[in-house]
Amino acid sequence: xxxxxxxxxxxxxxxxxxxxxxxxxxxxxxxxxxxxxxxxxxxxxxxxxxxxxxxxxxxxxxxxxxxxxxxxxxxxxxxxxxxxxxxxxxxxxxxxxxxxxxxxxxxxxxxxxxxxxxxxxxxxxxxxxxxxxxxxxxxxxxxxxxxxxxxxxxxxxxxxxxxxxxxxxxxxxxxxxxxxxxxxxxxxxxxxxxxxxxxxxxxxxxxxxxxxxxxxxxxxxxxxxxxxxxxxxxxxxxxxxxxxxxxxxxxxxxxxxxxxxxxxxxxxxxxxxxxxxxxxxxxxxxxxxxxxxxxxxxxxxxxxxxxxxxxxxxxxxxxxxxxxxxxxxxxxxxxxxxxxxxxxxxxxxxxxxxxxxxxxxxxxxxxxxxxxxxxxxxxxxxxxxxxxxxxxxxxxxxxxxxxxxxxxxxxxxxxxxxxxxxxxxxxxxxxxxxxxxxxxxxxxxxxxxxxxxxxxxx
Ligand code: NAD
Numbered sequence: 001x002x003x004x005x006x007x008x009x010x011x012x013x014x015x016x017x018x019x020x021x022x023x024x025x026x027x028x029x030x031x032x033x034x035x036x037x038x039x040x041x042x043x044x045x046x047x048x049x050x051x052x053x054x055x056x057x058x059x060x061x062x063x064x065x066x067x068x069x070x071x072x073x074x075x076x077x078x079x080x081x082x083x084x085x086x087x088x089x090x091x092x093x094x095x096x097x098x099x100x101x102x103x104x105x106x107x108x109x110x111x112x113x114x115x116x117x118x119x120x121x122x123x124x125x126x127x128x129x130x131x132x133x134x135x136x137x138x139x140x141x142x143x144x145x146x147x148x149x150x151x152x153x154x155x156x157x158x159x160x161x162x163x164x165x166x167x168x169x170x171x172x173x174x175x176x177x178x179x180x181x182x183x184x185x186x187x188x189x190x191x192x193x194x195x196x197x198x199x200x201x202x203x204x205x206x207x208x209x210x211x212x213x214x215x216x217x218x219x220x221x222x223x224x225x226x227x228x229x230x231x232x233x234x235x236x237x238x239x240x241x242x243x244x245x246x247x248x249x250x251x252x253x254x255x256x257x258x259x260x261x262x263x264x265x266x267x268x269x270x271x272x273x274x275x276x277x278x279x280x281x282x283x284x285x286x287x288x289x290x291x292x293x294x295x296x297x298x299x300x301x302x303x304x305x306x307x308x309x310x311x312x313x314x315x316x317x318x319x320x321x322x323x324x325x326x327x328x329x330x331x332x333x334x335x336x337x338x339x340x341x342x343x344x345x346x347x348x349x350x351x352x353x354x355x356x357x358x359x360x361x362x363x364x365x366x367x368x369x370x371x372x373x374x375x376x377x378x379x380x381x382x383x384x385x386x387x388x389x390x391x392x393x394x395x396x397x398x399x400x401x402x403x404x405x406x407x408x409x410x411x412x413x414x415x416x417x418x419x420x421x422x423x424x425x426x427x428x429x430x431x432x433x434x435x436x437x438x439x440x441x442x443x444x445x446x447x448x449x450x451x452x453x454x455x456x457x458x
Pocket of ligand 1 (some may be wrong): 134135136137138139143161162163164192193194195197198199202213214215216217218219221222237238239240270271362364390429430434
């Protein structure tokens with residue numbers, strides 16, 4: 001890269017400067033897009049034999065696994081989560097994602113359609129072209145893989161823009177791809193801020209599609225950028241305010257674990273976090289109490305930045321002001337070395353009314369709102385009374401009730417007697433303002449292919 005402007009990459013747990021990376025400007029983004037276009041036009045990637053492309057994607061998965069310790073350490077440093085969590089929630093799923101889509105390369109094809117008249121009609125599935133992948137900082141490698149692997153499997157070329165807060169794992173992924181003999185130009189990484197690098201990509205006339213994970217505010221800008229440029233297609237994975245609903249007949253311990261890790265895993269910086277805990281009145285008090293016992297003991301990582309920490313603390317203040325009962329946490333954790341980072345104590349609010357700000361807006365931190373309900377229909381009403389629709393959890397032993405809830409919840413993923421289960425083969429994405437389009441599974445292939453209908457007169 002030739003850009004002179006740079007940005008600092010900070011370890012949020014220590015405040016230490018890790019390194020500087022380029023803040024790519026319009027010209028630099030233009031060069032990356034040109035390289036991607038050239039690769040697409042010259043067919044240096046999509047023109048390879050499918051079996052060769054399959055092997056290259058498979059080699060990328062192996063490269064990720066080979067460098068797993070280095071990657072986990074890097075993600076831990078740039079994001080603040082523990083290396084163990086980075087391994088489980090970023091490195092392993094990223095490798096699996098490349099392996100899964102390696103398996104798709106030779107299975108993406110059209111169909112023959114029985115049309116009226118003397119025609120042979122068939123469809124071709126063709127790559128959409130140059131894909132801009134814009135990803136956030138919370139699962140930097142996993143979410144990058146969710147975009148890059150299926151786009152490459154479909155024969156697209158990719159320009160990946162990681163978050164300005166976590167660019168290092170994406171740069172390392174580019175090295176791994178080069179070592180796996182992915183042709184030049186098939187994957188290009190541009191680092192920089194959203195309003196510089198990201199916007200240049202979103203406005204670029206030669207980008208055919210943007211696949212985005214991040215906030216609603218940025219999604220609105222991307223929709224605008226598409227409308228004032230080349231109407232590039234978009235898929236958007238946005239935030240959530242997911243309800244995790246516990247019925248009194250549930251396996252109490254399993255529900256407890258699910259509720260706990262559903263919000264405090266990933267330091268609460270999870271789009272699918274179970275941030276609204278809907279508890280049946282019969283178990284409400286006991287559940288909140290036990291959850292607090294665990295929350296007081298757990299050690300979680302640093303939030304991603306001082307800005308994010310302040311945002312979370314601000315929400316905590318609003319919860320107190322609006323009359324929610326603070327059960328535990330509720331403040332910054334400045335014990336010992338933690339004072340150098342941006343740690344927030346796991347926080348539980350009880351007696352939360354659904355109309356409070358903390359129950360409506362995405363906090364994106366280790367803060368859970370416990371809400372009481374009596375009837376299943378009431379739980380459904382509360383759960384669906386949100387502009388979001390990313391995920392939901394249901395805990396019950398009653399099979400009928402479980403299916404009833406799964407059908408009634410307006411969310412892209414519903415977990416029954418588990419929470420935050422993911423698989424490369426299962427689609428993930430939102431209803432309502434949690435976005436549109438799906439990552440993962442066969443569904444992601446829709447994002448990266450055009451369907452061509454061919455008519456042959458017989
Ligand atoms: P963000 O929208 O600020 O940033 C996401 C990415 O967009 C970053 O790479 C950023 O640089 C880029 N960006 C910012 N402004 C831009 C612009 N004007 N033009 C182009 N690109 C721009 O979000 P964030 O703070 O990094 O991530 C947190 C958000 O992401 C939360 O709302 C969370 O719920 C959401 N999220 C959703 C999912 C999901 O799968 N649905 C997963 C993780 C995070």
